[in-house]
Amino acid sequence: MSRKRAFNDDENFEAHPDEDTAAVDDGPSKSELKRQDLQRRELGVALVELPAAELEALDLPERLFDAVTACRTITAHGARLRQEMYIAKVLRHVDVESIRATLERRSEIDRQRVRREHALEQWRERLLADEPDAWTEIAATLDDPAALQQLRTLARQARAEKAASRSPAAARQLFRRLRDIFTTGGDV
Numbered sequence: 001m002s003r004k005r006a007f008n009d010d011e012n013f014e015a016h017p018d019e020d021t022a023a024v025d026d027g028p029s030k031s032e033l034k035r036q037d038l039q040r041r042e043l044g045v046a047l048v049e050l051p052a053a054e055l056e057a058l059d060l061p062e063r064l065f066d067a068v069t070a071c072r073t074i075t076a077h078g079a080r081l082r083q084e085m086y087i088a089k090v091l092r093h094v095d096v097e098s099i100r101a102t103l104e105r106r107s108e109i110d111r112q113r114v115r116r117e118h119a120l121e122q123w124r125e126r127l128l129a130d131e132p133d134a135w136t137e138i139a140a141t142l143d144d145p146a147a148l149q150q151l152r153t154l155a156r157q158a159r160a161e162k163a164a165s166r167s168p169a170a171a172r173q174l175f176r177r178l179r180d181i182f183t184t185g186g187d188v
Helices: 030-049 054-055 063-073 077-093 096-128 134-143 145-163 171-185
Strands: none
Touching: 030 063, 030 077, 030 096, 054 063, 063 077, 077 145, 096 134, 096 145, 096 171, 134 171, 145 171
16 A cells, blocks of 8 residues: 655745745744833833832823822732733833833932932041041031031030930931031032
């Protein structure tokens, strides 16, 4: 008994030179689409965590703004996850680059503020340690000798509070005073 041939190389197969089956581009892979959705969801979560005034300043499309404000009120974990996924779905139809750029500028401003506060804390610690070099440097930045005397008094009170295990009210005041000095006077 002879077998029927299902495919004959010579008769049934015609190669199309303009069609390369290996180079067919069907768009992004499934993994890439998942990564994009995850990035949109992270962006949506960042929008939800923004303060209300900053969210309103972004001038988002109404549908996205409503979805984000609705997500803020949801407390149930599963419902919140669904709302975050919905926000990511809405973000598919919105230009996210302008939103990302705005959030990046905001985070850069926050990073600068944190760096400034760390520098102020280092100044406070140097003054509380009563480093002569620190007092010399701070005296060079101040025009008013009364301000320097006020800093010395606050540092002395802060050291006394620490020794007596009291709350650091003078240390906080010293920090605020340093912040005022460096905000009006120049760099930290």
